[in-house]
Amino acid sequence: MDVLARGLSREFPNPERVGCPDSSILRGIASHKLPLSQAAPWFGHLSACSPCFQDFNTFRREAAGQRRRIQVWLAAAAVLLFAVGGWLWVRSRPSGQTTAVVVLDLRGRAAARGESTSETSQPSLEVSRNARNLNLELPIGSNEGAYDVALINPNGAELFRTSATAKLEDHIVVLRVDVNLAGISPGMYFLGLRQPSVEWMRFPIRVL
Ligand SMILES: [Zn+2]
Known part of the structure; x- marks a missing residue:
């Protein structure tokens, strides 16, 4: 068949x-x-x-x-x-890649030296807790080389600290640091910046 x-x-x-x-x-x-x-x-x-x-x-x-x-x-x-x-x-994802790298321009900003927390009239810097990399454009006249970077609360306690090396890039001394601010509560803090054996420079910064 x-x-x-x-x-x-x-x-x-x-x-x-x-x-x-x-x-x-x-x-x-x-x-x-x-x-x-x-x-x-x-x-x-x-x-x-x-x-x-x-x-x-x-x-x-x-x-x-x-x-x-x-x-x-x-x-x-x-x-x-x-x-x-x-x-x-x-x-x-809450972060989104757009906020992962934050550029903070510290040029021309007044920093509080040492333990004093004198207020400045400048608007504070802002950084998202989702930031993963900070590109800090250091104040005019800053040296290249090793820096400590810290997030300091109003009581002076360091909540986050890391180290990085600043380099001159296109006439600006840039310090690129990896950060993890996920555990930081939103609010006002200080961004601490110092070269070894030099006292902290502090910049008011708002964590969003
Ligand atoms: Zn049959």
């Missing part, structure tokens, strides 16, 4: 296949969609009737192919979900 004939035999009753189950039943058995109680009576026939068994095998391969296609689609959907989820996660 060629393919066309077999195909037709599924859709139309074939006189040679009197007593054979309907193709929908074979399909149901092959795809495991038919309840066992309805499928079981045909098992004996399937084992004895060659055309039915061939149809059954064809349906079973089709069903397997369909399952594979569904699996491929599910996998693709999962990948898409992860991609969209990841994108949303990156977007919704």
Whole structure:
């Protein structure tokens, strides 16, 4: 029996296949969609009737192919979900990359020396707690070299401290420091800056 004939035999009753189950039943058995109680009576026939068994095998391969296609689609959907989820996660992170690097221009700013906390009339510097890198443009006349950088609270306690090396960049002495201010409460502080064995210069700074 060629393919066309077999195909037709599924859709139309074939006189040679009197007593054979309907193709929908074979399909149901092959795809495991038919309840066992309805499928079981045909098992004996399937084992004895060659055309039915061939149809059954064809349906079973089709069903397997369909399952594979569904699996491929599910996998693709999962990948898409992860991609969209990841994108949303990156977007919704509180920091955003725009605030990661903060430039603070200290040129022309008056610094309080030592322990005195004299107020200046200048607006305070501002830095987000999400900042990860500060680019400090040091006051005119500052030296290149090693500096300590600290966040100092109004009581004089250091909440964060790190060290970095200032370099002359395009006529400005720039100190690039990595910071982690995630644990700092928003409020007014001082940005402390000093070269080794020199007293702190303090700049009022607002942590946002
Ligand atoms: Zn049959």
